[in-house]
Every structure is written in structure tokens, then in C-alpha cells.
Amino acid sequence: MDERLITHLRHVDLAVPDYDRQLDFYTGVWGLSPETTDDGIAFLAAEGSPEQYSVRLRRAAEKRLDLIAFGAASPADVDALAERLGRAGVTLVHEPAALRTPGGGYGFRFFDVDGRTVEVSCDVAVRRHRRVEPGESVPVKLSHVVINSPDPEATVAFYRRHLNFALSDTLHSPHLGEVMWFLRTNRYHHSLAVARGPHTSLHHASFELRGLDEYLRGTGRLLRAGVEKVWGPGRHLAGNNTFSYFLDPHGNTVEYTTELEQLDEDTWHPHLYDFSDPMVTDQWGTANPMSEFVARQSFNDPDRGVFVAPPL
Known part of the structure; x- marks a missing residue:
């Protein structure tokens, strides 16, 4: 069996029509922090996580799951996985390249068998995170x-x-x-x-x-x-x-x-x-x-x- 090259889950990205209402929910009620926001897009971090963000919200005409993102250990592993998927006939959305999302990094995207977009990345900058305190009911x-x-x-x-x-x-x-x-x-x-x-x-x-x-x-x-x-x-x-x-x-x-x-x-x-x-x-x-x-x-x-x- 091929070596396991994915290390962990990074984030889940959602597209939503009522962006402002969704942003208020995830920051004001659910307990995520608006790490980076722009017009119609927000990158929301979990306080205890080194990941740049755990949820990305994007304003769109239709609700959808934009993508699920996973981590890899190195550029070599990202390249090897992209090559493995391509060789097996999996459709790549784009080849491994520098990422333009917060924290940068190196990665690629592909469609899984159901047509979901999946991203695999490495070398994303570690977010300055903190220890969640006793009694603090926010996501780690x-x-x-x-x-x-x-x-x-x-x-x-x-x-x-x-x-x-x-x-x-x-x-x-x-x-x-x-x-x-x-x-x-x-x-x-x-x-x-x-x-x-x-x-x-x-x-x-x-x-x-x-x-x-x-x-x-x-x-x-x-x-x-x-x-x-x-x-x-x-x-x-x-x-x-x-x-x-x-x-x-x-x-x-x-x-x-x-x-x-x-x-x-x-x-x-x-x-x-x-x-x-x-x-x-x-x-x-x-x-x-x-x-x-x-x-x-x-x-x-x-x-x-x-x-x-x-x-x-």
C-alpha cells in the first residue's frame, strides 16, 4: 500500500448567500475568531489551533461546500500525492503551487469521486494561538x-x-x-x-x-x-x-x-x-x-x- 501522505485536517470552507448573518453566527455565537476578513470572505480561526483558520466563509449566490482542506508534511509529499492522484485518473483542479490564502504554503486541489473540491497543503505558516482556559467554551x-x-x-x-x-x-x-x-x-x-x-x-x-x-x-x-x-x-x-x-x-x-x-x-x-x-x-x-x-x-x-x- 502507498505511504500515508496526509497528516491532519486543516479547515472546511463554506459558501453562503447571507454572508453577514453567517459571519455573526460563527464569531458571535459559535466562538471562532475573525483572523482575516475582507469584503465577502472571512477566515475564522479556532483559538487553540495553530491552523491559520478552521472555517472560511465566502459570500455567494448559492450555498455550497467550497472545499475540505488537509495537511501534508512537506512539498515532496504534496508533489508525490498530486502525482499519485493524477496517475490514477483523479481530476486535479490545479497542480501543486504557492497558495495565496492566509499563511501561504504550497498545495494543490482535486475533485473527489463525488465532485467535492479537496485541498492538500504544507508549509502553511503557524498561527499564533493560545491555551484555551478552564471554563472557556470556545472551539480549540x-x-x-x-x-x-x-x-x-x-x-x-x-x-x-x-x-x-x-x-x-x-x-x-x-x-x-x-x-x-x-x-x-x-x-x-x-x-x-x-x-x-x-x-x-x-x-x-x-x-x-x-x-x-x-x-x-x-x-x-x-x-x-x-x-x-x-x-x-x-x-x-x-x-x-x-x-x-x-x-x-x-x-x-x-x-x-x-x-x-x-x-x-x-x-x-x-x-x-x-x-x-x-x-x-x-x-x-x-x-x-x-x-x-x-x-x-x-x-x-x-x-x-x-x-x-x-x-x-
């Missing part, structure tokens, strides 16, 4: 991104074959079969997961908080602010992480989480969990039950940006 970092696919088996195969993601666990049910695959690119249980959905779209983006107390404080702060809660608070079995899912102003699901499991990759064997078992979806039993409503909210709107690269 972007934890993971989950995507919907109408053919999730093909999507999972793409990321495993071309990018060497490893399978951590799978969710299934007696009636629906396999419905979610958790993929990792380092010791964390997942930085990407693929869900079975009716169309290509963003399922949710998840943000790590400092600890349990901060996670619960953040969950309560959003509830008091009147943000619509989809599911939680609770603790999943796969990944052993806490979860509280909310809707941003454009109907994207965003999650507060903490304590995502770190695996011993040499000894880990993937589980097949039956999510019709309440202990699988929520070990604590504190969350509202998994239902068709919860699932439907995370289907999101069909992504209008497939196989169309964002303008920047």
Missing part, C-alpha cells in the same frame, strides 16, 4: 468533517485507495445496512466520516472543545442563545466522543465535541456497530433519540458545487 480546533454521499461505498473506497485513509469503525442497522464509515489519517478515531445520504452534501463539521465542562458550557450557551439543537448532548460509542449538534443559519449541521478517542493504530481492529442499539448512538442516554428528523436535518441541501471548483 476543527475536529472532523462528515460528508453525505449517495454512493458511500465508492466514496470510502476513493479515500482509502487514493489518500490512504484507514477505516476505524462502521455503523449499520438491520434495516438500512451500513450507513456511516469513520476514516482516520492519524491516531484520532476520525478526521473524516462518510454517511449514506440522498445526495452529495456536508453532513456536519465538528469542533473540539477543551474538556467536558467546556463542552457542556458551550452546549448550554447555544441553547440559551436560541440556536436550534438537532441532537445531544450525549456520547457516541464509535470514537467515544461527546456530541451536541446544532444548525447554523444556512442549515449546515455543526457539532461541539470533546474527548475524541486516540487509537493505537498498530493494534486497532474496526468494529461494526449496530446504531439501532441506543448505547451505540448515545452511551449516556441523555440525548434525544436518533430519529428520522435528526437524520433528515443532517442530509442538508444538495450541494450545488460538485465538480465546480470555488473561485478562490
